[in-house]
Amino acid sequence: MNKMLSGAALAALSLAFVSEAAATEWNVSVWGKRRAFTEHIEKLAELVSEKTDGEFTMNISYGGLSKNRENLDGISIGAFEMAQFCAGYHPDKNRAITVLELPFLGVSNLDEEVAVSRAVYDHPAVQEEMAQWNARMLMTSPMPQYNLVGTGEPRQELGDFEGMRVRATGGLGEAFEAVGAVPTSVTATEAYNAMESGVVDTVAFAQHAHLSFGTINKADWWTANLNPGTVNCPVVVNTDAYEALSPEEKEALDSSVEEAIDHYLANYAELLKKWDTILEEKSVQKVEYSPETIEAFKAKAADPARESWIKDMEAQGIPGQELYDLVQETLEKHRAGN
Template identity: 75%
Template structure:
């Protein structure tokens, strides 16, 4: 072998090894099946791969890595590098962000949901609490206001919620409790079975979840305007995995968040546009609750639950009032910019 050939070979091997060393493969844990709620995961995976020339790739697993209620635990031990979870699954592990699950906050669009979520995620108290789980907030999974599907006669008056068994987590569960409902926090994957077997009478979900988990197929009616609140479901990354990324890959990840969220919003918007068609196709009655009944619900399950949250979280050492005020100042800013 000539010296030139040997040098060329050595250079090729060195370049190959360098490329292999810089290649990053992350495992991402979520649940259910691919749906509007997970589209930003697929988009961010596509974007980072494109921006790094395939050096940074992500494998998205739907339940193969962890149960949805254990994704934060998996992140904490480094079982995978990225995960999606919902605050209401384990409120004691992520107390600070439960402010976003309070009922009747008045968030009216997905864009507003993104704005308030990311403002809260950026608060030092949230970063500190998440760091206990070796987790770093990356982005939200914005969802519209939850509404009920149910069987039998429509429940369109507050008195009819008394004794109603409802699948609802977090602040939504507390809201229904306040008006006499009996919430159960079965996971989204278990909601269809809970409805089918009569464990619950009603299920509170966003539209995409009623479709993807099949609860709409059991429904006789859907509350179009109850809008009691929503759940907050962040995407987090393992801090060690994030910190060990080469600079260009970390930059590609950070810079792809806004693009992934924009794609999510566009995709979800299409689903919302055809929701009425879905109800008609499936023969589900659209129930409109009167302003008087809604006002009663807010009076019982709105501000009293907000005040209780502030008191409880302050007692636990969190800057609860500050977090609560941040939601409303962010909402004000988001509306002013529109």
């Protein structure tokens, strides 16, 4: 009887060991804290675990695996299997997708942001560039148009931007520079300290980031309708890790992306509904610019930035004009479809 029990126990132990060995666990590198910007990643992990009965799980680390400017590097060496990064943090590493950060691109809502991001991510030039980092595009992190929070007297006119120190990365930084501001590309996690210490007067973020990183708590005013552009922040996976997945695990991952994005959009919509109330509670003045002021901003920032970007990309062997045209064509098709 003891021998039979020992054999049964051994078999159970062996089965448990095999099951544990067969489980897949991915590490995911993001930063800050859980917020609207990471809700699709949280939802993706939840869905993948559900679809695989807990055999494929994701450990999401908020800053414990890598600095936010180094996530793409970490993916390239397989330090973790999935990561989020923003193109403006290192435009030289992800040149092709920076088309999505050009100022006044014409994207007017998050659905359109998803559509143009997907189109650009699918372009061969983007996939080839990401392959150099052993990275595979998985999904975007759609964000609304950025706007400023600032300290002191509101910047009411375009001329008021002269000398303004602004936290803005990538194409947004170039846009503000075109109207006389002084951009700095401190990371999101550094923005509050930069504002508190007076390194910057203003910070350009989407609404969720102003909340998550506390810049709204230092603000005297908020630009409600400047809408100069946004940043593009993909979620990528390590190519080797993806290819090592079983067919069932790949299906669980790939089939969950759409639902994860839908969850993100619904969650963000709820945040936007509360935004005006948040401004009132924190006594933040809302600044609205005239159509003439916005058109003047666009004239100084949009066309020169676009032409300069296209020329620079083409000189590096990247089809800049083609990528820019793809964005515009995608917007037209998306609007026609709606």
